[in-house]
Amino acid sequence: MIPYHSLQEASAALGRNLTFAETMWFTYSAQKSDYFLYCHNILFLFLIFSLVPLPIVFLEIRRILPFDNYKIQPKIRLSFNEMFKCYRDVMHMFFFVVGPLQLVSYPSIQMIGIKTGLPLPSLWEISAQLLVYFLIEDYTNYWIHRLLHNKWGYEKIHRVHHEYPAPIGYAAPYAHWAEILILGIPSFLGPAIVPGHMITFWLWIALRQIEAIDTHSGYDFPWNVTRFIPFYGGAEYHDYHHYVGGQSHSNFASVFTYCDYIYGTDKGYRYQKKQLRMLKEESTNGNKQNGGSFKTQNHKAE
Numbered sequence: 001m002i003p004y005h006s007l008q009e010a011s012a013a014l015g016r017n018l019t020f021a022e023t024m025w026f027t028y029s030a031q032k033s034d035y036f037l038y039c040h041n042i043l044f045l046f047l048i049f050s051l052v053p054l055p056i057v058f059l060e061i062r063r064i065l066p067f068d069n070y071k072i073q074p075k076i077r078l079s080f081n082e083m084f085k086c087y088r089d090v091m092h093m094f095f096f097v098v099g100p101l102q103l104v105s106y107p108s109i110q111m112i113g114i115k116t117g118l119p120l121p122s123l124w125e126i127s128a129q130l131l132v133y134f135l136i137e138d139y140t141n142y143w144i145h146r147l148l149h150n151k152w153g154y155e156k157i158h159r160v161h162h163e164y165p166a167p168i169g170y171a172a173p174y175a176h177w178a179e180i181l182i183l184g185i186p187s188f189l190g191p192a193i194v195p196g197h198m199i200t201f202w203l204w205i206a207l208r209q210i211e212a213i214d215t216h217s218g219y220d221f222p223w224n225v226t227r228f229i230p231f232y233g234g235a236e237y238h239d240y241h242h243y244v245g246g247q248s249h250s251n252f253a254s255v256f257t258y259c260d261y262i263y264g265t266d267k268g269y270r271y272q273k274k275q276l277r278m279l280k281e282e283s284t285n286g287n288k289q290n291g292g293s294f295k296t297q298n299h300k301a302e
Helices: 007-014 020-029 034-038 040-051 054-062 080-104 106-112 123-148 151-156 158-163 177-182 184-193 198-215 234-244 258-262 267-301
Strands: none
Touching: 007 020, 034 040, 034 106, 034 198, 040 080, 040 198, 054 080, 080 177, 106 184, 123 151, 123 177, 123 184, 123 198, 123 258, 151 158, 158 177, 177 184, 184 198, 198 234, 234 267
């Protein structure tokens, strides 16, 4: 809770006028407990899990051109009932695992020192911390994900997530309860090492889940802004991991691709990409040759 009773008192304590963002934050949070602010994550996660995948659900059902051309596995289609079942199972896990975990984990937030007061962090500070969070999460998630693909880990836990060989957005948080708990460690590790403001923590949780939904969307759109992020995996990259399925040992990355490249766990993916590129080139060259022969035959006939 902010230890000031008025905007004037806050300004005097900071030695300057509050920014517009700080004024809005003070107005909203001054009379609210830190625990109540932390619990906003529950609402944010519910809205993200429920609303962010909806555009892809619409495309999956309607098959609207040209969007349908970017379906990564066009031969596999999920019906509305199948997607709703996935969402229902995710909500079941949300209300019985994720939500309660959020409610009881506040002492850990207090322990690492997540701030809720003033001043607010600058955009530069928020961006730098979010980058650190993504890098830490990505590296630790890589090894935990890889561990879950051993025989025992896959059969007992991780196979649930792989029930969708052609994933959709709702399949991002679809997993065994134990996997949700285990993969919560990489998500919490960044803020624990580099604690910031509650707003930064909110953004981190929201962006991480939106990114996971994006990589499980099943569609690879050329206008996706994530294409401009260096080493970003994306939907097409992670879709291969689900496509191979089983005890796959390829494309373990959650966000970036550098771990897979360094440790050699993207060789199957890169080989497939190479083969598809060669087939496409052969097809293009064959069409050109056939077109040239057709023109030559027409010229002789004339």
